[in-house]
Amino acid sequence: MSAVTATIAEGEMDAALAKPTLRDEGARLGFRLTLPAQILVLFISAFPLLMQLYISVTDWSPLSGAGWWSAWEMWNSFANYTDLAADTRFWSALERTAIVMLVCVPAEFLLGLALATLFADDFPGKRIFYSILLMPMMVVPAVAGYMFFMLFQSGGPVNDILSRIIGTPVTIAWLSDPTLALIAVMIADIWQWTPLMFLILLAGLVGVPEDQMKAATLLGANAWQRFTTIVLPKMKTIIIIALAIRVIENFKIFDTLYIMTGGGPGVATETISVYIYKVTTQDLIWGYVAAIALAILIVLSIVAVYAMKRMAKVREVAA
Amino acid sequence: MSAIHLHNLVKKFGDFTALKTMDLEIADGEFMALLGPSGCGKSTTMNMIAGMEEPTSGKILFGKRDMAGVPMGRRGVGFVFQNYAIFTHMTVRQNLAYGPRMRGAAKAEIDRRVGAIAEMLQLSPLLDRKADRLSVNILQRVAIGRSAIMEPAIFLLDEPLSNVDAAFRAVMRTELRQLQRQFRQTMVYVTHDQLEAMTMADRIAVMDHGVLQQVGTPLEVYNNPANAFVARFIGAPGMNLLKGKPAESDRGLVIDLGPLGVTPPLPDELAPVVRAVRGDVLYGFRPEQVTLAERGLSMPVSFVERIGARTIVHLGEGGSAVKAVFENDVGLSIGQTAVVAPPASSVRVFDAASGRAVKAG
Numbered sequence: 001m002s003a004v005t006a007t008i009a010e011g012e013m014d015a016a017l018a019k020p021t022l023r024d025e026g027a028r029l030g031f032r033l034t035l036p037a038q039i040l041v042l043f044i045s046a047f048p049l050l051m052q053l054y055i056s057v058t059d060w061s062p063l064s065g066a067g068w069w070s071a072w073e074m075w076n077s078f079a080n081y082t083d084l085a086a087d088t089r090f091w092s093a094l095e096r097t098a099i100v101m102l103v104c105v106p107a108e109f110l111l112g113l114a115l116a117t118l119f120a121d122d123f124p125g126k127r128i129f130y131s132i133l134l135m136p137m138m139v140v141p142a143v144a145g146y147m148f149f150m151l152f153q154s155g156g157p158v159n160d161i162l163s164r165i166i167g168t169p170v171t172i173a174w175l176s177d178p179t180l181a182l183i184a185v186m187i188a189d190i191w192q193w194t195p196l197m198f199l200i201l202l203a204g205l206v207g208v209p210e211d212q213m214k215a216a217t218l219l220g221a222n223a224w225q226r227f228t229t230i231v232l233p234k235m236k237t238i239i240i241i242a243l244a245i246r247v248i249e250n251f252k253i254f255d256t257l258y259i260m261t262g263g264g265p266g267v268a269t270e271t272i273s274v275y276i277y278k279v280t281t282q283d284l285i286w287g288y289v290a291a292i293a294l295a296i297l298i299v300l301s302i303v304a305v306y307a308m309k310r311m312a313k314v315r316e317v318a319a
Numbered sequence: 320m321s322a323i324h325l326h327n328l329v330k331k332f333g334d335f336t337a338l339k340t341m342d343l344e345i346a347d348g349e350f351m352a353l354l355g356p357s358g359c360g361k362s363t364t365m366n367m368i369a370g371m372e373e374p375t376s377g378k379i380l381f382g383k384r385d386m387a388g389v390p391m392g393r394r395g396v397g398f399v400f401q402n403y404a405i406f407t408h409m410t411v412r413q414n415l416a417y418g419p420r421m422r423g424a425a426k427a428e429i430d431r432r433v434g435a436i437a438e439m440l441q442l443s444p445l446l447d448r449k450a451d452r453l454s455v456n457i458l459q460r461v462a463i464g465r466s467a468i469m470e471p472a473i474f475l476l477d478e479p480l481s482n483v484d485a486a487f488r489a490v491m492r493t494e495l496r497q498l499q500r501q502f503r504q505t506m507v508y509v510t511h512d513q514l515e516a517m518t519m520a521d522r523i524a525v526m527d528h529g530v531l532q533q534v535g536t537p538l539e540v541y542n543n544p545a546n547a548f549v550a551r552f553i554g555a556p557g558m559n560l561l562k563g564k565p566a567e568s569d570r571g572l573v574i575d576l577g578p579l580g581v582t583p584p585l586p587d588e589l590a591p592v593v594r595a596v597r598g599d600v601l602y603g604f605r606p607e608q609v610t611l612a613e614r615g616l617s618m619p620v621s622f623v624e625r626i627g628a629r630t631i632v633h634l635g636e637g638g639s640a641v642k643a644v645f646e647n648d649v650g651l652s653i654g655q656t657a658v659v660a661p662p663a664s665s666v667r668v669f670d671a672a673s674g675r676a677v678k679a680g
Contacts, residue, residue: 211404214371218391218398219418219469229417233408 112197145259615660
């Protein structure tokens, strides 16, 4: 019996060796067809990365007079990285970025989820509200920055509305107070990016099978129980995707913030992107910039890989 | 307590009337099948009983309790969906435990009930399997178990066997019937499969185009259809209906079927009521009751359908086509002429204009 099986297996193996299978042929053709694109991708992602790595171990700057390829002459034996570890301005920028992220992303998530839940059911005027709700996302971030810059002026609309509510004139200097400036920046980010969260979560929410919701209702689950036992577990993957997108995007927060405060007052709203921008354009020490950027890339990659892994795991469980 | 009364129930979706004035009494502990072609309003009726849809007008009572405004979670009905609506992100155990858990039952109590129901439905070895990797047959049991664990007084099943394979369907028919005997719940079963309705139900409510056509035991509905629709719909193949005019002959009242000739005389109890009909009538008889005879309707064989144990012979064509079911060794082939006659006792007559059965007494 086993001898027979072995013979058959050998026979199959011979056949497989003699003739490439359709699958192999397909893979080879696929490789050839995508080769030009692969090369292009290599140049726009791998090349700059290697160049960055190269510059990050030198003192090269565009003012040094030498081309970047001869930066090796300015080799500084990892001084950029040791400087980075001791750079308090870098660490406090990183901390500030983390604070902004830890406030904005959960706020955007909760608001987005609440709105998505609201929009999953029908109500009069839904389509109009839907369009209005998506508008912030379509505003150019720089324009949004300017809008909020105007809104938060001490004689601006925000203070105006507040004084009408309270009844006494309010003259809060939003953008020149270190704490308030950070809050103003966070409000702008939440305003602009809650719609994206809403949109992704709504897509997930309408994908929850209606009959399972009905079945849960018939089995006596109330609205909150349905939400926690059916809706949330079914939306796990999409929630992780939405959070990953916003965490990565929010970490790079720049344009809106830079126009509103320029990172100020002082360094009160200086996030990591603003810090890199300043070092690049003002201090012009590009070797150091490359080192910072590389460090950030590593941190973000860890976040991204973690998110992907969780996603794969959730999908495995859900599928 | 768990009898269901439907009074003047109407359901409209915009301009479309899904259900026209339905009255139905379902007794406590009865197994009632709602049978009809798709779009006949049977699912709508069921959804209204479950509380998923509010009737446009009319009343639903469980026992003496008016169900108007009672939300579906509070009606105490078990519902098995056509596609089962199993919570795919949970295990079989979590699915079964869902109802008691949502109502805050104690852990030990939940375990005991899940164990008991799993034992009964032979799900015990599968309790910790993810529900999304189960075969349809198992999903079906889980769906039933998940509702049954709540011990509902009323159990609603929406075409639960339409997705399972034929062999399993036969098993489930027996099992469902036993389950219902065990619990004595009131069961309402929606189906378009008459075999399911005939084999399982105590009574069948036949529906078409939102109108209740007939309510009766399977045999009543089969033997004495209330109208031409039920006559055609019940039975496989359905009843043969031939259009003709009542005519007197020296042997008694016959039906003149035009080119097919005249029928054998009608039985004595039918003759007076058929005489009273103005206009055309439909002369009906079951294909299974047809016999080959010396005298009767002489028709050409147009097709012979062999289905194993029996043979269905198609006779004539167009408006006067007739089907006859014989043993599989019947000596008829295409092109031959067969002389068939239904026994007098099996003849049913319908008013051609209204479709209603013409009955003695």
